[in-house]
Amino acid sequence: MVKNKNLLIAGNWKMNGLKENLSMISSLTKYIKKKNFKNSEILICPPNTLIDSFSSFSKRSNLMIGAQDCSSNESGAYTGEVSPLMLKDIGACAVILGHSERRDYQKESNKLIHDKAENALNNNFLTIVCIGETLTQKKKGNTLRIIGEQLKKSLPNKIKANNLVVAYEPIWAIGSGLVPSNNDIYKVHNFISNKLNSRYGNKAKKIKILYGGSVNKKNASSILSIDSVNGALVGGASLKFSDFKGILDFCN
Secondary structure, eight states: OOOSOOOEEEEEOOSOOOGGGHHHHHHHHHHHHHHTOSSOEEEEEOOHHHHHHHHHHHTTSSOEEEESOOOSSSSSSOTTOOOHHHHHHTTOOEEEEOOHHHHHHSOOOHHHHHHHHHHHHHTTOEEEEEEOOOHHHHHTTOHHHHHHHHHHHHSOSSOOTTTEEEEEOOGGGTTTSOOOOHHHHHHHHHHHHHHHHHHHGGGGGGOEEEEESSOOTTTHHHHHTSTTOOEEEESGGGSSHHHHHHHHTTOO
16 A cells, blocks of 8 residues: 555546446445545546546546546637537546647647647646657657656646646557556656756646556556655556556555
8 A cells, every 4th residue: 555645546548438337437436435535536537428427427426537638729610629618517627638649649749738738727627748758769768858848848837736747658658568667767757856846846846747658456556656656647457447446455
């Protein structure tokens, strides 16, 4: 069990889940009530189609429901886009931005992620901004340079520190089963912390830094125990209650 740490455990369901998965949320809300989490926050980010039903059900517990993306615009002629205000209207209170899959598949730039983050923060969303390097960049020794550039260009200058979260997800670790050593995670998280301190001053103390990339119930305790880790962004292991519970069991 990881003690004396205020953790955020966020589940990113990606493009998975139907209404039948409400049973998972039912089990999760009952577990959260029973566990009575005092120091940890739990967040599930399902596809937009499930946010309304999940948020309605989760009102019975402290489980938060978020989205996996949002528009940089409030409204207007932007076919297919969904604004933070619209997401809030159906019960979302958080959003994941800049995930490597969107940076890659949708060719999202640091500037676009910056604008989305600014919009989300202005709407009082818990805003998780993802950063991470590829395997090629890692092998060339460019991890910290890439991370530093993403931090500089993806994060707004004006922030609400309580609502901003940074998630370090090495791209080569996502879904691969590969995980950096604890020492490597510590070094990167410490680098991120120093960059945030330099940019935001005292506000940086309130910014959580999560680790993501093949987090599961077997390695969660070890990862969450690292001094510079304030929580986890969980992918596949957040889809099944037993797997996600196995991670949450280490909290509080």
